[in-house]
Amino acid sequence: MCQKSKILVIVTIFPSVTETFILNQITDLIDRGNDVTVFAYNKSNDSIIHQLFLDYNLEKRTITHFKNQKTKWLVCKEAFIFFRKYRKKIDFSKVFFLLNPFSIGINKKKIKVYYDLPVLLFKESFDVVHCHFGYNGKKIADAYQIGICKYPKAILSFHGSDLTPSKVELYKNLYKDVFKFFNAFTINSIYLQEVLLKINPQLKNYYLIPEGFKKQYLQPYLQVKKEESFFKIVYCGRLINWKGPDRALRFIKVMVDSGLMNLQLHIIGNGEMKQELLILASQLKIENYVVFHGAITQENVFKIMASSSVFLLPGIADKQTQRSEAQGLVLQEAQYFKLPVITSNVGGIKYGMIPNETGFLIESENEQEFVEKLIFLYKNPQLIEEMGKKGHEFVLTEFESKIIGDRLTNAYHDMIQ
Template identity: 55%
Template sequence: MLKKYKILVVVTEFPSVSETFILNQITDLIDKGHSITIFSYNHNKNSFAHQLYYDYNLADLTITHFKNEKTNWHFLKGIITFFFKYRTQITYSKLFKLLNPLKWKENRAKAKVFYDLPVFLLNTHFDLVHCHFGFNGRKVAEAMRIGVCSARKAIVSFHGSDLTPSKINIYQNVYKDLFFFFDAFIVNSIYLQEILFQVKGDLDKCYLLPEGFKTSYLNQFLSTVKISPKFNIVFCGRLIQWKGPDLAIKIVKKLVDRGTADILFHLIGNGEMMGELRRLVKELHLEENVILYGALSQEQVFKIMAGSDVFLLPGIQEPHSKRSEAQGLVIQEAQFFKLPLLVGNVGGVKYGMLNGTTGFLIEENNMEVFVEKILFLYQNPEKRIKMGEKGHDWVKNEFEISLLGNKLIKVYDLLN
């Protein structure tokens, strides 16, 4: 009989609109019969959440920290709410022991950890704690170092923002306890694994496990009718420099200037570049060709994808941080919806598609090649459809969360 685990999942924000891979993994673990508790440092920053969050009643499984509340009143209210809600589950002896004046130095360190991870005040014992992002793993590593972690084993999944190439020397210091106390390390691409090995070359128990999508959930959107009679290009991602949303708009401008005026570009996402992108659209007179949606729910994104023709993500390597796309689950989701890809050849993107078969991998900043490949797909609908079908078939076998979840459970089994 397969072992069922009691798992504590530690995340930065939950639910996060931009981190659907965490949501997919959690719901798959629940589907497989495992018991999940989610500890989040922040509330959802958006006014909406993805439907899966509600379908699985994940609010009931989530403990959200009170320390990052916006005002002192909300902070105080958060503390009171925590102690009232979990009053029958808190191990009060852990708090009383902190008052021992003979161990004030040791107790000060423990008090800091309990403040940072109040979930460890509960009388619940976990088979393992699974941290998403290295910076959250650091906090749990500190709890393990001073002996207050209530989980037997610890795993961390790196996703990209926690392994910025320009900060390797910093990580070698700040991740020391993480590497010493944790039992397994997961990366989502070969690209990210190579960065991790630059931080610690002799790292043991490192596993490659991509982020995945939930086929049973995506299937309902496949029959979506085309959203516009025009040629629909879609971009989806945070509006930051290294994802290339400004380049995407400039590519659309070149297409329009070459006579393909029946193009409609759907730019989905929010971020620091939104104001700049709005100005760029106006400056290039593309108001009739570009729609800037802002952040959307997963359901809205999938409907737009399923009703579009191609997916465009002209990502680059950010000049200063050297950061680029580690995997980009949205690239696999686009292929599931039978969209040929036009993506920048940076980071780990090439490991999540088949160049020339499911789309085109194009050198960063080469806008002319992006334009030529889009025109090729625009002028050859039968080849575009065939490429989309191949992408759909390929990602179903490589990135379906249930299959990837089985591999994750094997990692858990190795630790137990």
């Protein structure tokens, strides 16, 4: 790939606290000399902004859609602001053509696509359009189909929510044009690869590229001292059913009841289960052993991880959707901070650790074994140190952003050739 390719990245929410892997990928592309523009459908409502976003001044590279407002009046207002802000970039001949009374039929389709993707009205062209999530790829495929997207190459990254196992039959129709118009696809684990190939068994132009972390943003926190007075367990993720935060509370209850007192569970993240979890902690009478942090900056997540003993992610496969963790970059970040991981054998988790060397991979329904392994590490601090060191070395060689960036660059290169 040319050193200075012009790349349009299309995402749903930017910047998103829970999608640091996209931030990592975008900044790696910039590090390699590429000119990156981000088109986002929504601006994050979170007050938390990761340092990475600020350091790379990504706000200046980001174009945010105007349509996702609460009222029609606000949509109109934001649309006016959008067109005024970007008036020098917009090719108004395309806008005037849409008003042609002799092309009403085809123009209706074009207006819908341009409304979804107003960045296509810009004079500026791009060498590559890189979509994140299948449903955004569908919009670009529609633009290619009616001839208003002229970008030479297109690549689509699936992440998990867009490859829900229970929806395979639906995706066969939904992604039909995506497979036709996109030049390459990426998935982050063998688990997602298997789902993708159920949708399109003939697909060949796909690349297995895990999510990665930027070492330079984690490295300073390695100096944070471990809290030796507590066995500190960390859960970090959205507070939703299939990630299993309620199970983590039950495990702590068993440990406390067995006489292990100098321990803490730190729960990082927000989600629909938060109030339920607060009530459960009270019912189990373990409030003094659990700290709920809510959504916090990436930097504060790293501080907590670096001072902890073990990382816990007891997820399940959702009964209705069959969805589970596709990769879980947070597991690799935890291993970077020399934490053994205790996690479920669901989804793509097993591909991001070394079972019995960098942590323990447990069948999700075996709650007793989760507790046993937690107690085992509690009683064997030397093993925590040994597993932590192996985990740190493992993720540095497999998941660091520069390594992941090389794989993406190779995919771009294959696509452009």
